[in-house]
Amino acid sequence: MIKAGVVGGTGYTGVELLRLLIRHPQVELKAVTSRAESGRRVEELYSNLRGYLDLAFSEPDIETLAECDIVFFATPNGVAMKQVPELLKRGVRVIDLAADFRIRDIPTWEKWYGLTHACPEFVAESVYGLPELNRDAIADARLVANPGCYPTAVQLGYKPLLDNDLIFEEGLVADCKSGTSGAGRQANVGTLLSEAGESFHAYGVSGHRHQPEILQGLIGMSHGKVQRVTFVPHLLPMIRGIHATLYARLKNGTSEQELHQLFEQAYQNEPFVDVMPLGSLPETRSVKGANQCRLAVYRPGNDDTVVVLSVIDNLVKGASGQAVQNMNIMFGLPEKEGLEIVGLLP
Ligand SMILES: NC(=O)C1=CN([C@@H]2O[C@H](COP(=O)(O)OP(=O)(O)OC[C@H]3O[C@@H](n4cnc5c(N)ncnc54)[C@H](OP(=O)(O)O)[C@@H]3O)[C@@H](O)[C@H]2O)C=CC1
Numbered sequence: 001m002i003k004a005g006v007v008g009g010t011g012y013t014g015v016e017l018l019r020l021l022i023r024h025p026q027v028e029l030k031a032v033t034s035r036a037e038s039g040r041r042v043e044e045l046y047s048n049l050r051g052y053l054d055l056a057f058s059e060p061d062i063e064t065l066a067e068c069d070i071v072f073f074a075t076p077n078g079v080a081m082k083q084v085p086e087l088l089k090r091g092v093r094v095i096d097l098a099a100d101f102r103i104r105d106i107p108t109w110e111k112w113y114g115l116t117h118a119c120p121e122f123v124a125e126s127v128y129g130l131p132e133l134n135r136d137a138i139a140d141a142r143l144v145a146n147p148g149c150y151p152t153a154v155q156l157g158y159k160p161l162l163d164n165d166l167i168f169e170e171g172l173v174a175d176c177k178s179g180t181s182g183a184g185r186q187a188n189v190g191t192l193l194s195e196a197g198e199s200f201h202a203y204g205v206s207g208h209r210h211q212p213e214i215l216q217g218l219i220g221m222s223h224g225k226v227q228r229v230t231f232v233p234h235l236l237p238m239i240r241g242i243h244a245t246l247y248a249r250l251k252n253g254t255s256e257q258e259l260h261q262l263f264e265q266a267y268q269n270e271p272f273v274d275v276m277p278l279g280s281l282p283e284t285r286s287v288k289g290a291n292q293c294r295l296a297v298y299r300p301g302n303d304d305t306v307v308v309l310s311v312i313d314n315l316v317k318g319a320s321g322q323a324v325q326n327m328n329i330m331f332g333l334p335e336k337e338g339l340e341i342v343g344l345l346p
Pocket residue numbers: 007008009010011012013014033034035036037060073074075076077079097098099147148149181182183184185186314315318319
């Protein structure tokens with residue numbers, strides 16, 4: 001059994017990790033931390049876990065965490081980087097759900113996250129945990145940087161187009177919408193029901209920290225040819241889900257049918273990417289609770305613009321499910337272990 005620890009077990013991604021890990025046949029949860037709730041039984045706070053998890057929250061101290069084989073950090077940005085060097089030294093593997101190890105260029109990371117990086121030397125060693133891109137490297141990694149939620153939806157949508165050199169590298173637009181759980185569980189006026197309900201607005205239009213992460217991924221897929229991407233997030237009055245509408249201009253006359261076949265081929269062996277039939281409209285509710293990305297590709301009016309629709313659950317394929325998928329790969333387990341969950345409709 002893999003001994004696992006979750007730092008930040010009271011947050012939304014933390015409790016989602018617990019929901020997935022308690023049903024994972026190869027995992028034994030050894031530690032779940034919260035500074036605010038230390039000593040309190042997990043099921044007291046999260047009654048959905050009653051009968052499944054016999055643990056109390058503990059302080060995130062290094063001695064407890066060092067007894068694990070793997071530690072997930074479901075903490076705010078800037079927390080994992082303080083404990084990672086010591087955990088790796090003690091032979092513990094780490095998956096960080098925050099952004100501490102996602103951006104290769106340290107000055108770029110420090111600019112967007114407003115922090116000084118505590119262990120920049122470990123960023124080069126870490127592997128960006130998008131399995132559809134980096135499966136082999138993830139298998140050998142000690143430290144995995146779990147991708148951001150928007151970057152997951154956007155990169156999976158653009159990948160077949162860039163891999164096949166089908167689009168101009170200029171003018172890429174990612175128009176994205178998220179549910180409120182993307183903002184985490186801490187009190188926040190903007191995500192109160194009476195603020196976010198029955199309304200819809202963009203945010204971070206002049207700059208969002210996921211833009212450099214998305215750009216870094218697209219630069220890699222295009223071998224340096226993509227130089228820019230416009231990313232605009234919006235807040236939807238729903239709890240879970242991300243919908244990304246991606247635009248690009250086609251280099252040649254690839255038909256909608258051919259684009260669709262190409263997407264199907266690109267993802268035919270991917271357990272968690274579903275290319276829907278031609279003409280489909282992926283719905284966020286179809287991936288609610290599931291580790292799935294659902295995609296559809298269009299060429300409206302036979303014009304030279306290609307439109308990709310990409311949906312995920314921000315807390316699952318956009319965070320905790322993807323983290324469990326990465327753990328499975330790191331430990332040589334079947335990739336779908338513990339993750340065969342069907343989306344919740346309606
Ligand atoms: N919500 C989402 O959809 C997604 C979130 N992420 C990322 O995952 C991470 C967690 O997000 P989310 O679950 O939403 O966050 P929450 O704000 O809901 O939870 C944060 C958790 O971290 C703990 N924590 C806070 N500060 C510290 C600290 N200094 N040391 C140890 N533990 C700490 C908190 O407990 P306590 O303070 O009691 O210790 C709490 O359990 C973030 O980095 C977020 O950006 C990634 C993808 C999607």
